[in-house]
Amino acid sequence: GxxxxxxxxxxxxxxxxxxxxxxxxxxxxxxxxxxxxxxxxxxxxxxxxxxxxxxxxxxxxxxxxxxxxxxxxxxxxxxxxxxxxxxxxxxxxxxxxxxxxxxxxxxxxxxxxxxxxxxxxxxxxxxxxxxxxxxxxxxxxxxxxxxxVDPTLLEPLLTAFENGLTVTVSDSADAYSYVHQVSAVDSLSEVISGLVTTNSPQESASAIEFVLEGLHQVRKVSRRSRGGNVTRYSI
Structure with a gap:
């Protein structure tokens, strides 16, 4: 105080x-x-x-x-x-x-x-x-x-990154662009469902960004800024 x-x-x-x-x-x-x-x-x-x-x-x-x-x-x-x-x-x-x-x-x-x-x-x-x-x-x-977030649920997502997955995020992108980028990672839906209270694409997009940045902060994925507040996550 x-x-x-x-x-x-x-x-x-x-x-x-x-x-x-x-x-x-x-x-x-x-x-x-x-x-x-x-x-x-x-x-x-x-x-x-x-x-x-x-x-x-x-x-x-x-x-x-x-x-x-x-x-x-x-x-x-x-x-x-x-x-x-x-x-x-x-x-x-x-x-x-x-x-x-x-x-x-x-x-x-x-x-x-x-x-x-x-x-x-x-x-x-x-x-x-x-x-x-x-x-x-x-x-x-x-x-x-x-x-x-339970880290054991993220192993399939990390495997997808190891196989070449990249995800691009931006504060100006619509929510559907996020869902499309990670739609192939089936197990991610379980992680997202534990974070959201509705099924809206907008809340799912927020959860996806949170998981990606969390993985970056624990040094599991890399993050690269591309200008204009656009960020790409990859390995």
Whole structure:
């Protein structure tokens, strides 16, 4: 937590704040405090694993030696990042003509501006703040992935990669392009079903991205950016 300085300066009093003790508690606070904006004809679904990733980013920042712990990292960052993810997913739905907006891992690029406004880094050198935040995002994804996905179910997917499978993802791609790319990997449906709450292609696409990036974070597949926020996963 932190001391709210203006109260001390103006009134001679102090209020020391504290962070939510668990990811689950912070998620409930975020759901209560975030703006629930809607667009006509578009339904928003936030997968549990994506919300947990966003919250874990804040938790990793609170433990990071490159973040000023004196300034702290409040729940407001988690709230802001959740809102930004939903906004980016909604924008994609408008562009692709889809009726369901579901945040994906590729939408996390959009939280860099909202996070930078909420974190005080103790790094020196151009670009190092971005690098530090990118590492925190990777660590958060890895943490949630290891808690939510059974690695034994991914062996057929890894075999497909070894046999030449490549998967291209983008924050602007429609959901059906994802399903088409991995349709030959039958066992992947079991992994996806354990992550989603609906059968919508949009939620499945989000789960596919999460699994791919999780595999990258545990060094099972490689990831290559192709520009324009397009990423290719392969071995």
């Amino acid at each position: 932190r001391i709210i300085t203006p109260l001390k300066d103006r009134f001679g009093s102090q209020i020391r704040t504290h962070y939510p003790g668990t990811v689950d508690l912070e998620n409930r606070i975020v759901e209560q405090e975030r703006s629930h904006f809607t667009l006509p004809g578009i339904e928003v679904t936030m997968p549990a694993f994506m919300q947990e990733v966003v919250t874990e980013i804040s938790h990793h920042a609170r433990r990071s030696p490159v973040v000023s712990q004196r300034s702290g990292v409040s729940v407001r960052m988690t709230v802001a990042n959740t809102e930004v993810l939903i906004a980016n997913a909604s924008r994609r739905a408008l562009r692709t003509g889809e009726s369901v907006a579901v945040p994906r891992i590729s939408d996390l690029d959009a939280i860099f501006p909202s996070s930078m406004g909420k974190i005080e880094f103790e790094t020196f050198g151009e670009g190092r703040d971005d690098d530090a935040l990118e590492r925190m995002i990777g660590e958060a994804i890895k943490s949630v992935f290891l808690k939510t």
